[in-house]
Amino acid sequence: MTLSIAAATQGLPPETVFALLERVRRKSPRVHAITNAVAQTFTANVLLALGAVPSMTLAPEEVAGFAASADALLVNLGTLDETRRQAIPLAVAAAQEAGRPVCLDPVFIDRSKPRRLFARELLGIMPDVVRLNGAELDALFQGRAEADALIAGGTVLAVTGQEDKVESLGEDFRLLNGHALMSRVTATGCAGGAVLAAFAAVESDRALAAATGLSVFNIAGEIAAERAGGPGTFVPELLDALYGLSLRDIEIRLKTA
């Protein structure tokens, strides 16, 4: 399924992107990430390099407290074991009760029917942002009308790949930053979901927050790719690039369509 970006695709001023990045750096939002076992450490490091504060507890007696006292919740289904199946509803209820944004990343729902059913059930809680790749988008919705209904309810869809698309009830964005090396190391998509949660924590315009978060992450990816010798050095370079990202970097590189 392709997202039919509406005619009124908006530009994204570099100053706006940098202002939101600075807001993340200044406010240091707490992001509680229920994420997969593969992505945990990288995701925590990406959040810290960005200026946010990660927590990742899954324990049923603690997860609601962590989610309620965080500024945003990430729910990533990459390793959907029993512990995570139990933790997710507790965390979502606590985050929503506290008025915090929830970002869903339905990893590999194209590969597993039980996981697809779990993700479709989760859509009932109306997540603020759903971040996913094209294969996962096709698996999540039985047709375009279902995606439109979710968007009509206020959820923002952020579909990543060589180019990224953000679709919402208001503005839509087509984003052209990023580098192929981002898909030659594991968990960049997952870490990108955590970045979207951090931006949703500081900006109530969810589409703007998602477009900005993806652009920041992907511009850092471009800078890292230029400095890295390959996938092995790409990961530390990505953390450094996120940490040091300047207005000038964004002005030079930001690419939207």
Ligand SMILES: Nc1ncnc2c1ncn2[C@@H]1O[C@H](COP(=O)(O)OP(=O)(O)O)[C@@H](O)[C@H]1O
């Ligand atoms: N070929 C590419 N060129 C530029 N950016 C890419 C490319 N592939 C992926 N990305 C970027 O890498 C990140 C992970 O995206 P993607 O590979 O679609 O997610 P996932 O890992 O969940 O499948 C996103 O920020 C995306 O924009």
Ligand SMILES: Cc1ncsc1CCOP(=O)(O)O
């Ligand atoms: C390899 C793997 N297996 C289960 S989760 C995971 C990481 C997926 O990361 P991403 O969705 O960011 O590519």
Ligand SMILES: [Mg+2]
């Ligand atoms: Mg993914």
